[in-house]
Amino acid sequence: QCPASKSMGGKGCGGEQIEESCRSLSLTGHVGFDSSPDQLVNKSINQGFCFNILCIGETGIGKSTLIDTLFNTHFDDRVANHFQPNVRLKAQTYDLHESNVRLKLTIVNTVGFGDQINKEDSYQPIVDYIDAQFEAYLQEELKIKRSLYSYHDTRIHVCLYFISPTGHSLKTLDLLTMKNLDSKVNIIPVIGKADTISKTELQKFKIKLMSELVSNGVQIYQFPTDDETISKINATMNGHLPFAVVGSLEEVKVGNKMVKARQYPWGIVQVENEHHCDFVKLREMLICTNMEDLREQTHTRHYELYRRCKLEEMGFRDTGPENKPVSVQETYEAKRHEFFGELQRKEEEMRQTFVQRVKEKEAILKEAERDLQAKFEHLKRLHQEERMKLEEKRKLLEDEMIVFSKRKAATELLQAQAFASTPTVSLKKDKDRKKDPGFRLEILCFDVKNQETDQEQREREKLERERFTHREFQK
Amino acid sequence: MSKASKAETDAAMSDLVPEPRQKPVVPMKPVSINSNLLGYIGIDTIIEQMRKKTMKTGFDFNIMVVGQSGLGKSTLVNTLFKSQVSRKSSGWNREEKIPKTVEIKAIGHVIEEGGVKMKLTVIDTPGFGDQINNENCWEPIEKYINEQYEKFLKEEVNIARKKRIPDTRVHCCLYFISPTGHSLRPLDLEFMKHLSKVVNIIPVIAKADTMTLEEKIEFKQRVRKELEVNGIEFYPQKEFDEDLEDKTENDKIRQESMPFAVVGSDKEYQVNGKRVLGRKTPWGIIEVENLNHCEFALLRDFVIRTHLQDLKEVTHNIHYETYRAKRLNDNGGLPPMTVETEENHESNP
Numbered sequence: 001q002c003p004a005s006k007s008m009g010g011k012g013c014g015g016e017q018i019e020e021s022c023r024s025l026s027l028t029g030h031v032g033f034d035s036s037p038d039q040l041v042n043k044s045i046n047q048g049f050c051f052n053i054l055c056i057g058e059t060g061i062g063k064s065t066l067i068d069t070l071f072n073t074h075f076d077d078r079v080a081n082h083f084q085p086n087v088r089l090k091a092q093t094y095d096l097h098e099s100n101v102r103l104k105l106t107i108v109n110t111v112g113f114g115d116q117i118n119k120e121d122s123y124q125p126i127v128d129y130i131d132a133q134f135e136a137y138l139q140e141e142l143k144i145k146r147s148l149y150s151y152h153d154t155r156i157h158v159c160l161y162f163i164s165p166t167g168h169s170l171k172t173l174d175l176l177t178m179k180n181l182d183s184k185v186n187i188i189p190v191i192g193k194a195d196t197i198s199k200t201e202l203q204k205f206k207i208k209l210m211s212e213l214v215s216n217g218v219q220i221y222q223f224p225t226d227d228e229t230i231s232k233i234n235a236t237m238n239g240h241l242p243f244a245v246v247g248s249l250e251e252v253k254v255g256n257k258m259v260k261a262r263q264y265p266w267g268i269v270q271v272e273n274e275h276h277c278d279f280v281k282l283r284e285m286l287i288c289t290n291m292e293d294l295r296e297q298t299h300t301r302h303y304e305l306y307r308r309c310k311l312e313e314m315g316f317r318d319t320g321p322e323n324k325p326v327s328v329q330e331t332y333e334a335k336r337h338e339f340f341g342e343l344q345r346k347e348e349e350m351r352q353t354f355v356q357r358v359k360e361k362e363a364i365l366k367e368a369e370r371d372l373q374a375k376f377e378h379l380k381r382l383h384q385e386e387r388m389k390l391e392e393k394r395k396l397l398e399d400e401m402i403v404f405s406k407r408k409a410a411t412e413l414l415q416a417q418a419f420a421s422t423p424t425v426s427l428k429k430d431k432d433r434k435k436d437p438g439f440r441l442e443i444l445c446f447d448v449k450n451q452e453t454d455q456e457q458r459e460r461e462k463l464e465r466e467r468f469t470h471r472e473f474q475k
Numbered sequence: 476m477s478k479a480s481k482a483e484t485d486a487a488m489s490d491l492v493p494e495p496r497q498k499p500v501v502p503m504k505p506v507s508i509n510s511n512l513l514g515y516i517g518i519d520t521i522i523e524q525m526r527k528k529t530m531k532t533g534f535d536f537n538i539m540v541v542g543q544s545g546l547g548k549s550t551l552v553n554t555l556f557k558s559q560v561s562r563k564s565s566g567w568n569r570e571e572k573i574p575k576t577v578e579i580k581a582i583g584h585v586i587e588e589g590g591v592k593m594k595l596t597v598i599d600t601p602g603f604g605d606q607i608n609n610e611n612c613w614e615p616i617e618k619y620i621n622e623q624y625e626k627f628l629k630e631e632v633n634i635a636r637k638k639r640i641p642d643t644r645v646h647c648c649l650y651f652i653s654p655t656g657h658s659l660r661p662l663d664l665e666f667m668k669h670l671s672k673v674v675n676i677i678p679v680i681a682k683a684d685t686m687t688l689e690e691k692i693e694f695k696q697r698v699r700k701e702l703e704v705n706g707i708e709f710y711p712q713k714e715f716d717e718d719l720e721d722k723t724e725n726d727k728i729r730q731e732s733m734p735f736a737v738v739g740s741d742k743e744y745q746v747n748g749k750r751v752l753g754r755k756t757p758w759g760i761i762e763v764e765n766l767n768h769c770e771f772a773l774l775r776d777f778v779i780r781t782h783l784q785d786l787k788e789v790t791h792n793i794h795y796e797t798y799r800a801k802r803l804n805d806n807g808g809l810p811p812m813t814v815e816t817e818e819n820h821e822s823n824p
Contacts, residue, residue: 025584029557032780033536034589037529039784041522046717049521071516101519144803149792227527288517292524300638311634 048102050153051291052133054185055107056126056177057162058114059084061192065247066160067107069260069271070283071096074249075107084112087125106154114173123177130156130184134306141307155303157294158221158286159185162192163209163242167201170212178218184302186221186294188286189213194244194277195262195269202244209242223285224293237285243278246271365473372470376463383459533592535642536783537581537623539674540597541616541666542651543604546681551649551739552597554752554763555775556586559741577602577615581643598645604662613666620645620674624798644795646786647710647778648674651681652698652734656690659701667707673794675710675786677778678702683736683769684754684761691736698734709733711782715789728777735774738763 055063059082068075075092091108108129113122133155140151159181163174178187189209191197197205213220220241223234248271252261260271271279286294315335540548553559580599585592598619603612623644630640648670652663667676678698680686686694702709711729716722740763743750752763763771778786 023584025556025558025586027557027586027588031555031557031586031588032775033534033586033593033783034591035780036534036591036593036783037526039781040529041526043784043788044525045522096516096518098516098518101521103518103521144800146796149788227531229527283517288520289524291518291521292528296528304636307636308634 045100045102047149048104050104050106051295052106052108052154052156052158054110054126054130054156054159055162056110056113056159057192058164059112061162061164062245062247063109063160063162063192065249066162066190066192066245066279067247068249069247069279070286071105072249082112082115084115086116087112087122089125089129104152108156119173122173123180126177127180127184130181131306134184134303135310137303138307138310155298156185157291157298159187161187161189163189165191165193165196165205165244167197167205169208175212175216175218178213178220179216182219183305186297186302187218188221188282189242190282191242191244193246195246197244206240206242206244221294221297223290230289234285234289237281240278240281243282243285245279245282246277247279369470369473372466372473376466376470379459379463379466383456383463386459387456530591532639533594534783535594535596536787537596537598537643537646538778539600539616539620539645539648540651541600541603541648542681543653544601546651546653547739548599548649548651548681550741551651551679551681551737551771553741554739554771555779556584556595558584558586577612579615579619596643609662612662613669616666617670617673620670621798624795625802627795628799628802642787644790645674646790648676650676650678652678654680654682654685654694654736656686656694658697664701664705664707667702667709668705671707671709673798675712675789675794676707677710677774678734679774680734680736682738684738684756686736695734695736699730710786710789712789715793732770732773732777735770735777737771737774738769739771 053067055067057063064075073094075094088111089108090111091106093104093106096103096105110126116122137151137153137155140146140148161174161178163170178189181187191202191205191209194202223237225231225234225238246262246269248260248262248269250260250262251258252263252268254261254268254270259273262269262271270276274280538552540552542548578601580601581596582599583594583596585594587593600616603616606612627640627642627644630637650663650667652659667678670676680691680694680698683691708714711725713725713729716725738754738761740752740754740761742752742754744753744755744760746753746760746762751760751765754761754763762768766772
């Protein structure tokens with residue numbers, strides 16, 4: 001029987017409705033769409049894969065060595081010192097090829113983690129980095145013209161947290177950091193430099209660690225057990241967490257083979273020997289079995305959570321105040337109006353403040369001008385007074401000179417008369433008398449005049465200068 | 476203003492403008508280094524992981540068939556998917572009313588082959604080109620396609636998104652050309668012109684058993700020429716060829732095989748000891764899957780076996796993105812703010 005078809009013009013099957021009205025058909029021959037997974041896989045191979053690992057752990061706990069060992073390559077030779085002022089993150093991307101698979105591997109290391117005296121801010125740069133990668137992806141997704149299929153995905157897919165092999169318990173810093181990261185990234189805890197713990201101690205240590213994590217509510221990554229082919233092995237591996245790892249790229253001869261190992265005077269720790277450490281398990285789980293699941297979890301769980309929180313923070317809602325679904329369009333337009341309003345208000349504010357400041361400045365300048373003007377007037381007055389005084393003095397002097405000349409003329413007359421009568425009058429004395437005071441007087445007069453002009457000149461220059469600067473101010 | 480006071484106003488302004496935010500001290504652009512691998516790591520197992528994941532989630536495929544009634548659309552779809560996917564319409568009875576507009580009928584089926592589950596939706600468009608006046612009969616179809624994009628966009632833009640957004644977008648549209656032997660009809664050109672921009676169109680020549688081989692080749696050439704002259708880009712579009720390999724492969728298909736001249740049938744006959752799908756005529760049996768008789772096998776391989784995923788990707792990455800960009804741009808172009816709006820806004824708490 002044919003299923004009922006919806007024949008309303010323009011309306012097709014809804015998403016949920018189609019599940020009910022869908023019926024299973026049996027094929028009478030080979031159609032060929034079983035090649036669809038292959039087509040999809042081929043496309044992905046052409047595009048290449050991205051995988052991003054974040055390693056958190058104290059300096060010197062063996063992060064770089066472990067990564068080198070996992071991927072069989074020397075990545076970065078530089079060793080960090082213990083005197084970093086704060087925690088930094090260092091990221092490097094590598095292009096790896098294996099058969100026809102191209103992998104873009106990004107390794108992010110924490111530099112200086114656990115080295116500071118005050119470790120309160122140690123985990124914050126890590127959280128910020130992870131959020132920044134989510135933010136970059138969200139921005140790309142929200143763009144109008146976007147290209148998601150060629151986007152280089154930098155979101156962290158897995159975080160390897162290195163625990164110090166103390167043998168006792170988790171450090172407070174470890175708990176704090178993991179608690180802050182467990183909702184943002186898949187955490188796989190590993191015990192670094194595990195060759196410093198004996199087997200029995202290791203068992204107790206692992207149990208203690210896991211119970212501490214559980215009692216503090218830290219959600220570490222659980223290997224998925226829903227696929228029958230891998231559920232068994234994943235479940236077993238879940239019981240071996242945290243993995244006790246040893247890393248080494250150096251090869252040592254054991255038996256008749258060269259194996260990756262660390263050579264001690266008392267023996268050789270083989271990296272790939274499952275009795276010695278859990279390195280093989282880690283590699284198996286991380287790369288061979290669950291890489292795709294890690295990527296998927298990051299995208300569908302952690303990223304979606306971040307996105308939801310971020311959008312809610314920005315004020316977007318799926319349902320309006322009356323619980324009616326609000327379209328993003330409406331929210332967006334409302335936000336835009338609001339934003340423009342804010343912008344205009346802020347502009348007005350700024351303009352007002354600016355106008356205010358300018359007024360104040362103008363007032364100050366006017367004050368200064370007035371002061372200057374007052375000073376100028378004052379100086380002018382002084383100058384006038386001085387001048388007048390000098391004029392008076394000059395007048396006095398001139399009067400005196402006139403008087404003196406009169407007296408001189410008179411005495412000369414007298415002398416001439418006297419000379420006419422007595423020719424032996426001491427001319428010298430008169431001459432001397434004439435010369436000295438007269439000359440002195442003239443010199444005096446001359447000097448006073450000079451003094452006057454000099455002083456006047458100086459005063460005038462001073463006033464000119466002041467007038468000039470005042471004019472500049474006015475401009 | 477004198478220089479001194481200008482400097483002072485600058486200083487006053489800088490007090491108002493806040494300092495730019497410091498950039499975060501995290502590395503944003505990693506450096507690429509090529510490395511050689513020593514020994515096997517196991518990265519290539521990701522292929523298997525991915526394959527397993529896709530087989531578990533299954534596939535959606537939505538195919539639309541457009542063409543005048545009687546061109547064999549339903550038969551062809553049934554032949555393609557080797558099952559009774561579409562119900563054949565027996566034509567309009569005199570008593571039934573011919574629909575005034577084009578209807579859109581979408582029927583979904585779940586088919587499984589080789590462990591792969593596919594949810595197939597066939598979208599039929601009865602009434603297309605059947606009226607006396609067929610002006611704008613492509614509009615309901617265009618509307619339907621855009622509605623599916625809109626549905627997807629709404630889901631994508633939600634705050635709390637579904638893990639897997641149901642995909643009802645039309646991935647492929649088979650357009651049936653009447654085998655007149657002359658050229659394309661104006662309706663054909665109009666439809667394809669409008670819709671080649673929103674959906675992948677694959678033109679097929681229906682009922683190709685009415686043409687001889689020479690007529691077929693000539694007709695195909697003429698159709699190709701006409702499509703080119705009218706600027707109609709059918710799938711696979713030239714501009715979306717990713718690399719040289721794709722280009723050469725697609726060029727061959729574009730310039731030689733397309734449009735596929737097909738014959739459909741769901742009846743089996745005995746030919747040379749084998750049971751084959753075919754049409755029995757007085758002058759012989761036309762074998763549907765025989766490449767000498769018609770190009771059905773080419774169409775089937777093209778749509779299902781090689782380009783199924785690509786059809787979906789072009790729909791998602793290009794047609795859907797174009798729709799989304801246009802939609803978001805329309806939203807962004809708000810009218811200029813008037814005084815009333817400002818006042819209204821100011822009064823809002």
